[in-house]
């Protein structure tokens with residue numbers, strides 16, 4: 001049976017589209033986010049079958065459930081083999097607890113999982129067209145490098161990345177600015193939210209329509225589906241028991257991947273929503289009223305400095321509610337059910353640092369700030385959970401970046417230099433190229449007309 005999955009907009013004011021259109025558009029014309037009309041379910045046999053598959057095989061069989069009407073199976077299979085050619089370690093850290101290391105990809109953050117698959121899918125879908133596309137993305141660090149690396153060298157896709165000058169680390173900047181070719185990088189004199197504003201405005205700007213702009217931010221459904229796979233992978237490798245995942249969250253794309261896996265049938269007991277001091281979602285769960293944080297708070301887990309997560313609208317939609325892009329709740333979701341499914345924890349920078357030290361001391365596992373926020377969230381949950389919740393459960397905490405991206409912080413806390421990551425080693429020798437720009441939409445369009 002080949003039933004075509006359609007994608008609706010969370011604002012409910014745009015027509016439903018195919019996966020390909022949702023992927024190429026990024027954001028729906030009504031400003032909403034695309035969601036699958038239904039989520040295919042995995043039978044118990046299919047789930048058990050994952051045990052014997054390697055990661056690319058698993059990615060193929062999961063994604064094919066969504067894409068079987070959109071792409072031939074052997075093509076998808078080879079895209080998955082090509083995208084997932086790196087390790088995904090699971091490090092034991094205490095009783096029935098593991099740390100899933102998503103930090104071994106070519107740019108050393110978990111964003112590689114999504115960006116590499118999305119780039120390959122886009123490239124496949126537009127192969128026969130004779131027009132160019134432009135990926136426009138705002139980054140607080142890791143998205144930019146993962147997207148730049150994933151799309152670098154493609155002939156009919158250009159990439160423009162906006163980052164806030166002074167708010168990404170030198171390493172993160174160099175990961176984007178040393179690629180050249182079809183990757184253009186602009187440093188904005190402003191904050192991440194300013195970059196995001198320029199990007200959003202550009203998408204609605206008719207004068208830029210020749211560029212065929214599309215988004216590689218986690219508003220793109222093409223980034224979420226690939227992120228479901230590592231949840232299934234971790235479950236299949238840790239005893240096939242019901243599982244609690246702790247997810248370090250900023251824009252909630254990672255968590256959405258997990259939720260989609262659960263909706264498909266993965267036995268997830270709970271998701272721990274672990275945030276830094278940008279605690280708008282844990283507070284929402286606690287109080288039932290949602291307030292965005294502007295400007296977002298600067299924490300050492302900088303990729304999670306988000307005061308209004310774009311994927312929250314998707315979560316609210318899945319729980320029967322509706323939220324617009326400004327964060328106004330138009331229809332309340334089932335908060336009771338959300339509270340059963342999610343445990344929200346906000347972690348301060350001081351506690352994050354202490355957790356890097358204690359996890360290394362107690363379990364011999366080296367975390368960086370994002371992974372430490374998740375691990376602390378899990379500890380917080382375990383201290384509160386009752387025996388009936390703990391029985392026969394496995395705990396998996398996600399590590400989303402490689403410690404080598406934070407050498408200064410790790411050295412101050414642990415007094416040694418974290419081991420390197422191959423993609424970061426040669427950056428010093430490469431030539432950087434990027435444009436500095438005022439936080440001003442007019443300067444941005446001028447640049448685009450001149451260079452693209």
Ligand SMILES: *Cc1c(COP(=O)(O)O)cnc(C)c1O
Pocket residue numbers: 109110111142143218248249250251252253254255303304370400401
């Ligand atoms: C992007 C990012 C996050 C946050 O992920 P979301 O999907 O935005 O919630 C966490 N950790 C690292 C290292 C990241 O790069």
